[in-house]
Amino acid sequence: MHERPGGRGVAAMPLVFVLIWSTGFIVARYGMPYAPPMGFLVWRYALSVLCFLPWIVIARVPWPRGRAQWFHLCVTGVLMHAGYLGGVWAAVKSGMGSGLCALIVGLQPILTAVWLSSRGDKVSRNQWVGLAAGFLGLLLVVSGKLGGEAHLESLLFAVGALLCITCGTLYQKHFVAPCDVRTANAVQLIAAFVVTLPVALLESESIRWTTPMFGALAWSVLGLSVGASSLLYLLIQRGAATRVTSMFYLVPPVTAAMAWLLFSEPVTVVTVVGTVVTAIGVMLVVRQPAARA
Numbered sequence: 001m002h003e004r005p006g007g008r009g010v011a012a013m014p015l016v017f018v019l020i021w022s023t024g025f026i027v028a029r030y031g032m033p034y035a036p037p038m039g040f041l042v043w044r045y046a047l048s049v050l051c052f053l054p055w056i057v058i059a060r061v062p063w064p065r066g067r068a069q070w071f072h073l074c075v076t077g078v079l080m081h082a083g084y085l086g087g088v089w090a091a092v093k094s095g096m097g098s099g100l101c102a103l104i105v106g107l108q109p110i111l112t113a114v115w116l117s118s119r120g121d122k123v124s125r126n127q128w129v130g131l132a133a134g135f136l137g138l139l140l141v142v143s144g145k146l147g148g149e150a151h152l153e154s155l156l157f158a159v160g161a162l163l164c165i166t167c168g169t170l171y172q173k174h175f176v177a178p179c180d181v182r183t184a185n186a187v188q189l190i191a192a193f194v195v196t197l198p199v200a201l202l203e204s205e206s207i208r209w210t211t212p213m214f215g216a217l218a219w220s221v222l223g224l225s226v227g228a229s230s231l232l233y234l235l236i237q238r239g240a241a242t243r244v245t246s247m248f249y250l251v252p253p254v255t256a257a258m259a260w261l262l263f264s265e266p267v268t269v270v271t272v273v274g275t276v277v278t279a280i281g282v283m284l285v286v287r288q289p290a291a292r293a
Contacts, residue, residue: 020224021248021251022258027219028089030213038200039205048221056186075168076171079165079171080232081188082164091155094154102252103138106251108166108248109135129284184233185233253274253279257275
């Protein structure tokens with residue numbers, strides 16, 4: 001699938017996606033003290049499906065055709081929702097700092113480019129330079145947050161999340177045929193719910209329904225699952241995998257800016273320099289012809 005031209009709204013989609021997706025760690029900070037990770041995500045998936053279903057019925061949107069399409073959507077749902085979110089939230093819950101977790105997950109563009117290159121898909125020299133610059137900027141942004149919070153359990157969760165989002169992005173680009181984003185997301189979220197529910201039932205911690213918990217859950221459903229996940233689905237369908245995943249390099253710098261605004265976390269000169277280097281790296285990647293994925 002080739003990238004299709006569009007208006008200003010389409011051109012703004014990557015920026016909007018980065019802004020919304022970056023709130024994920026902010027939501028984790030609000031919600032994780034009051035809920036176990038899998039229990040929170042089960043509620044998130046269930047409520048997200050309940051948001052999509054009336055929309056689908058009212059708009060009379062067709063569901064995906066064929067068992068193969070349903071299967072592929074379920075696989076991407078398990079990888080990109082249950083696997084990725086489950087890994088990130090479990091890592092944060094087990095003590096890993098958001099900066100280090102963002103750094104690990106931020107390796108996704110490099111893994112994507114290496115995979116595409118190993119399969120013979122062209123990743124240009126300038127794109128490699130852009131990917132390296134983005135990763136360097138990412139290191140600068142989170143360098144002040146690296147500490148002793150990484151132990152084996154949390155590290156395994158974060159690496160698992162990285163592998164899931166990378167594999168899910170590539171799998172969706174290769175196997176999922178174009179279909180309505182509402183029904184596609186509904187199928188993916190149902191699959192994530194089915195996989196996550198048994199794990200949530202094994203958690204001993206119960207959810208405390210506080211105001212921050214309600215707020216975190218509401219934004220997770222409306223902003224992240226309904227909004228950001230839909231945008232990610234559309235971006236993958238419209239652009240090559242390397243260009244889409246390079247946008248994830250911008251998430252840690254944007255998250256750092258949000259943490260500064262909301263929690264008064266310090267933003268150093270190194271953070272600012274890292275943000276500029278990251279932006280330059282992403283520009284080098286997205287200005288190149290799309291790699292076929």
